Amino acid sequence: MIEIKPNIEQRSNCPYCQTELSPKNVLWQGIHIVLDSKCPGCGSEIIDDLRVGHGVKNYLQVNLSKGEIFAAADYKKEWLGKPLLNSLQNPQTTKIEIVKEIFKPCKRVIILNCIDHLYGHSLLKLLNAQRHLEFNSDYGLIAIVPKFLRWMVPDGVAEIWTVPISLKNGQNYYPSFAEFVEEETKRFDEIYVSEAHSHPSQFDITQFTRVPKHNFEEKETRITFIWREDRLLVNRFLFRVLKKLNQREIALPLQNFKIQQLFEKIRLQVPEAKFAVAGLGTKTKFPEWIEDRRVDSFNEKIEKEICHLYAQSRLVIGLHGSNMLLPSAHAGMTIDLIDERWGNFAQDILYQESDPRVASFRYRFLPYQTKNDTLAFIAAVMVLNLSKFKAQMTADTL
Numbered sequence: 001m002i003e004i005k006p007n008i009e010q011r012s013n014c015p016y017c018q019t020e021l022s023p024k025n026v027l028w029q030g031i032h033i034v035l036d037s038k039c040p041g042c043g044s045e046i047i048d049d050l051r052v053g054h055g056v057k058n059y060l061q062v063n064l065s066k067g068e069i070f071a072a073a074d075y076k077k078e079w080l081g082k083p084l085l086n087s088l089q090n091p092q093t094t095k096i097e098i099v100k101e102i103f104k105p106c107k108r109v110i111i112l113n114c115i116d117h118l119y120g121h122s123l124l125k126l127l128n129a130q131r132h133l134e135f136n137s138d139y140g141l142i143a144i145v146p147k148f149l150r151w152m153v154p155d156g157v158a159e160i161w162t163v164p165i166s167l168k169n170g171q172n173y174y175p176s177f178a179e180f181v182e183e184e185t186k187r188f189d190e191i192y193v194s195e196a197h198s199h200p201s202q203f204d205i206t207q208f209t210r211v212p213k214h215n216f217e218e219k220e221t222r223i224t225f226i227w228r229e230d231r232l233l234v235n236r237f238l239f240r241v242l243k244k245l246n247q248r249e250i251a252l253p254l255q256n257f258k259i260q261q262l263f264e265k266i267r268l269q270v271p272e273a274k275f276a277v278a279g280l281g282t283k284t285k286f287p288e289w290i291e292d293r294r295v296d297s298f299n300e301k302i303e304k305e306i307c308h309l310y311a312q313s314r315l316v317i318g319l320h321g322s323n324m325l326l327p328s329a330h331a332g333m334t335i336d337l338i339d340e341r342w343g344n345f346a347q348d349i350l351y352q353e354s355d356p357r358v359a360s361f362r363y364r365f366l367p368y369q370t371k372n373d374t375l376a377f378i379a380a381v382m383v384l385n386l387s388k389f390k391a392q393m394t395a396d397t398l
Contacts (some may be wrong), residue, residue, distance in 0.1 A: 001110055001136070002052060005191035012048045015061050015070040021046055028181040029173045030115050030165065032084055033193060034062075047088065053113065053125060053196045054080055063086055086280045087173035095176040095319055099162040100184070106140025106158045111185075112194040115163060117170030119321025120348065122149055125196040127350075129154050131205045132194060139192065144181075146170070151300040152208045187303060204330035205350060211307040213352055214314065214332035221272055221383055224267035224283050224309060226296050226318030226327050227279030233258055236339060249283055256284040258372065262317075263290060270383055275311070278306055279323060311383035312349060317375075319368060324348040328363065333382050335375070337368040357393045361386065 003009040012035075019041030019134060027034045027047070032055065035048040049055040056244035060071040060081045067089070069081035089090045110132050114125040126149055132141045133156045140158025144147040150162045159182070185191055206212060234251045250371060263275045276291040288291050293309055295302055303326075310330035318324050328334040336339040336349060345365060355358040364378065 001192040001196050003192050007314045017041045021048060028164045028178040052193050056195055079124045083171040087171055092172045092174045097163055097176050098180050104158050107188055108190040109140045109142050109188050110136055110194050111142045112196055115166055120325055122146055123325055124198055127200045127203045128194055128196050130207055145169055154207045178209055211308045212311055213330050215313050216332055222313045222316045224276040224278055224313040226316060226323050227277050228323050229281035231319050252284050262372045262376055265372055265380050269380035278309055320348055322348060325350050333362040335364045337366055339368045357391055361389050
């Protein structure tokens with residue numbers, strides 16, 4: 001965590017002359033928390049990204065008056081730098097109404113900022129809360145969350161500031177948000193900002209969703225496919241063409257058929273299994289033997305109910321993406337089908353297994369092109385052989 005009050009801890013150099021910058025104040029852009037700084041050497045005014053959230057590994061600087069971005073790699077300029085510069089150059093005048101909840105008064109606090117333009121990023125940032133609650137208990141924890149994450153804030157935080165910024169507007173700069181935070185921070189004597197790591201490694205998902213994880217002692221074997229309509233289980237070339245033409249829904253019946261076929265092949269090997277489909281989008285229909293739990297939109301009630309379905313599932317299968325975070329955290333086992341995103345391997349999985357050998361069995365990563373016969377065989381082996389595998393691989397040895 002990084003101190004910002006009473007002192008600003010971060011030290012950075014001017015991108016022009018390498019003189020150490022003098023930070024003037026903290027600006028709460030939204031996703032980014034930045035330092036409005038001045039170079040005592042050359043006089044340049046520099047927006048210095050606080051090294052938290054994406055800034056931990058993708059640190060950047062911006063010269064607002066010249067429209068220049070400084071980052072270690074071009075992709076960082078495109079992914080983070082340009083949206084930051086554009087947001088500061090085009091502030092949103094809409095006044096947003098922030099809900100402030102205070103559970104216990106504190107003078108020394110840690111602020112965890114979970115605002116982002118991608119669902120998975122926001123959720124992963126929130127998971128940092130457990131570490132602070134357990135290891136920084138001398139400080140009150142303040143969670144800044146978008147409205148859709150309010151229900152997942154764990155018990156024990158000092159305050160929650162719920163911000164009604166949608167994902168599609170998550171990269172924008174709202175001065176009313178910055179003004180709110182600046183005013184609220186006057187109440188505290190000492191403030192640190194959580195690093196909000198993108199992929200925290202130690203957490204218990206049940207502290208966030210309040211939904212138990214899968215119980216392997218349950219006799220029922222449920223297998224659930226995680227459905228989505230914006231990223232399809234079809235040929236990549238076909239998907240790109242349909243996406244360009246804005247005709248992706250043409251391929252939805254094909255995706256539906258492939259899932260039915262997969263379930264039928266698994267059922268031949270695991271006759272007692274029950275099957276379900278869950279996720280976003282309700283186009284197409286499934287036969288009655290497949291429980292259809294898809295929805296057109298999520299809210300707190302629906303998300304909690306769906307987390308219970310995940311927890312009932314011995315195995316969940318789905319295309320790589322943030323849609324796999326909560327399913328993988330609650331289900332017994334996971335098969336993650338990856339398209340071209342192998343560089344983002346495992347970033348959509350919330351591991352709930354500490355033994356690396358057992359984890360390698362419970363969480364599988366396969367190319368999305370994997371044939372249904374092979375996929376069904378692997379799924380059946382996972383469901384039928386887990387207990388045997390675990391007994392063999394975790395036996396004590398002399």
